[in-house]
Amino acid sequence: ANNIRVGIVGYGNLGRGVEIAISKNPDLTLAGIFTRRDPKSLTPASKTPVYAYDEMSNFKDDMDVMILCGGSATDLPVMSPEIAGSFNIVDSFDNHSKIPDHFAAVNKAAEESGKVAVISVGWDPGLFSLNRLLGEIVLPQGDTFTFWGEGLSQGHSDAVRRIEGVKKAVQYTVPIEEVLQEAREGKGADLTSAQRHKRVCYVVADEKDQARIEQEIKTMPDYFAPYDTTVNFISEEEFNKNHTKMKHGGVVIRSGKTSEEHKETVEFSLNLDSNPEFTASVLVAYARAAFRLNQEGGKGAKTAFDIPFAYLTPKSHAQILKDLL
Numbered sequence: 001a002n003n004i005r006v007g008i009v010g011y012g013n014l015g016r017g018v019e020i021a022i023s024k025n026p027d028l029t030l031a032g033i034f035t036r037r038d039p040k041s042l043t044p045a046s047k048t049p050v051y052a053y054d055e056m057s058n059f060k061d062d063m064d065v066m067i068l069c070g071g072s073a074t075d076l077p078v079m080s081p082e083i084a085g086s087f088n089i090v091d092s093f094d095n096h097s098k099i100p101d102h103f104a105a106v107n108k109a110a111e112e113s114g115k116v117a118v119i120s121v122g123w124d125p126g127l128f129s130l131n132r133l134l135g136e137i138v139l140p141q142g143d144t145f146t147f148w149g150e151g152l153s154q155g156h157s158d159a160v161r162r163i164e165g166v167k168k169a170v171q172y173t174v175p176i177e178e179v180l181q182e183a184r185e186g187k188g189a190d191l192t193s194a195q196r197h198k199r200v201c202y203v204v205a206d207e208k209d210q211a212r213i214e215q216e217i218k219t220m221p222d223y224f225a226p227y228d229t230t231v232n233f234i235s236e237e238e239f240n241k242n243h244t245k246m247k248h249g250g251v252v253i254r255s256g257k258t259s260e261e262h263k264e265t266v267e268f269s270l271n272l273d274s275n276p277e278f279t280a281s282v283l284v285a286y287a288r289a290a291f292r293l294n295q296e297g298g299k300g301a302k303t304a305f306d307i308p309f310a311y312l313t314p315k316s317h318a319q320i321l322k323d324l325l
């Protein structure tokens with residue numbers, strides 16, 4: 001069978017991660033990279049052709065799926081509905097409070113175009129979402145806890161970088177240790193994510209802009225406003241020395257009871273050396289599924305909840321029955 005031809009839209013941490021992940025999947029071919037910057041300014045390691053974002057409509061017959069690697073704060077709300085009007089897409093949209101609106105907008109475009117648009121996949125939302133749902137299904141009487149970090153959130157880091165005057169920025173998410181320990185004993189179920197985590201930013205910006213930038217970060221709805229947030233302004237030298245790693249991880253815990261006498265816990269945890277490379281590996285699996293679903297006549301927006309794992313694997317159905325069941 002011919003390989004699935006994949007396009008990358010947006011060449012940042014995630015875009016570079018997808019470039020690597022595709023090379024690990026022999027049934028996929030990276031057919032092009034689309035950027036809003038000058039294509040000649042980018043030199044992909046894989047030597048894949050780089051095109052201007054505005055040229056995308058010329059490639060409708062050349063790309064089976066587009067993996068959108070833009071930022072959730074300001075790029076994907078515009079790009080995902082727009083590109084789903086012409087291509088099968090996958091995105092990692094992670095502004096949780098806005099996911100229902102994003103689903104509706106993308107679904108409208110994809111239903112009209114007859115394409116499949118897989119949204120909000122990666123690890124959270126994505127694999128953690130699947131485990132939150134599974135925990136409720138198998139332990140209907142219980143509580144679910146999600147913790148992230150300590151590590152670099154790409155969504156929050158991207159959101160800070162979009163603030164006028166920010167030259168470089170990262171955001172680390174720090175779980176509150178005592179709350180995490182209590183969760184393992186099933187306590188604190190009604191706490192919010194903001195009561196479970198602190199957020200710590202490191203920003204490179206001119207002195208004259210710093211007070212405004214700090215204020216914009218701390219009051220940013222959804223991303224920072226509910227949280228105890230610290231903003232540290234540092235030199236570019238210190239940033240380049242200490243803040244280029246993108247480790248992250250976390251855990252979803254379901255703590256419940258199957259009867260008065262018996263309690264159980266389900267845990268799913270991640271320990272990531274590279275948040276972008278891991279997320280990219282998930283996106284690439286969902287690109288395979290988007291293409292297959294569309295080939296079967298599927299269309300519209302889908303989430304991780306809507307797609308059976310058999311669509312994600314390069315292995316045949318017979319193979320997974322034999323190897324993994």
Ligand SMILES: NC(=O)C1=CN([C@@H]2O[C@H](COP(=O)(O)OP(=O)(O)OC[C@H]3O[C@@H](n4cnc5c(N)ncnc54)[C@H](OP(=O)(O)O)[C@@H]3O)[C@@H](O)[C@H]2O)C=CC1
Nearest residue numbers: 010011012013014035036071072092122123124154155158
């Ligand atoms: N669901 C999940 O589990 C996860 C989701 N994510 C999501 O992935 C999103 C993208 O993260 P990430 O790749 O780290 O973001 P980046 O800031 O690295 O890239 C975002 C976009 O900015 C542009 N860009 C990148 N580098 C530069 C540069 N040097 N100068 C100018 N523009 C640049 C690129 O678009 P262009 O090439 O067009 O210029 C790129 O697509 C996050 O916003 C987050 O929401 C991330 C991890 C997990």
Ligand SMILES: N[C@@H](C[C@H]1CC(C(=O)O)=NO1)C(=O)O
Nearest residue numbers: 094124125148153154155173
């Ligand atoms: N979407 C997150 C993935 C996880 C990490 C996270 C956080 O630290 O707040 N929330 O979800 C990311 O962009 O890294």
